Amino acid sequence: MSVSTEGGTHVVARKAKKPRLTFKQEIQTIQNLPKLQRLIVAMKVGGVVLVAIGIEGIVSGNFLWPVVFIPAGIFVSMLPIKVRIDRCIACASPLAPNQAICAICGAPQM
Numbered sequence: 604m605s606v607s608t609e610g611g612t613h614v615v616a617r618k619a620k621k622p623r624l625t626f627k628q629e630i631q632t633i634q635n636l637p638k639l640q641r642l643i644v645a646m647k648v649g650g651v652v653l654v655a656i657g658i659e660g661i662v663s664g665n666f667l668w669p670v671v672f673i674p675a676g677i678f679v680s681m682l683p684i685k686v687r688i689d690r691c692i693a694c695a696s697p698l699a700p701n702q703a704i705c706a707i708c709g710a711p712q713m
């Protein structure tokens with residue numbers, strides 16, 4: 604049994620998008636992204652873990668856990684949203700609220 608190689612002819616069917624970044628800007632975006640994105644992802648995961656600990660507390664009968672961990676988890680997961688509204692994830696320039704694409708570097712906001 605072997606899988607036939609079709610050579611990616613279907614990829615061409617997708618409409619080519621107009622590039623919004625210069626090569627240099629794109630490199631800068633890639634260089635800047637991981638730091639902030641890692642932090643945002645870590646905070647979101649951390650928030651989910653804290654809420655999970657709180658729920659675990661309800662299940663196991665430790666009613667102090669949900670009181671402490673669920674609000675903490677919600678707070679931690681809300682923080683990246685604040686970061687996202689305030690600054691561009693790529694170039695860290697200030698953004699208007701609900702601005703989906705940075706006006707300065709053109710990076711889409713998570």
Ligand SMILES: [Zn+2]
Nearest residue numbers: 691694705708
């Ligand atoms: Zn930007």
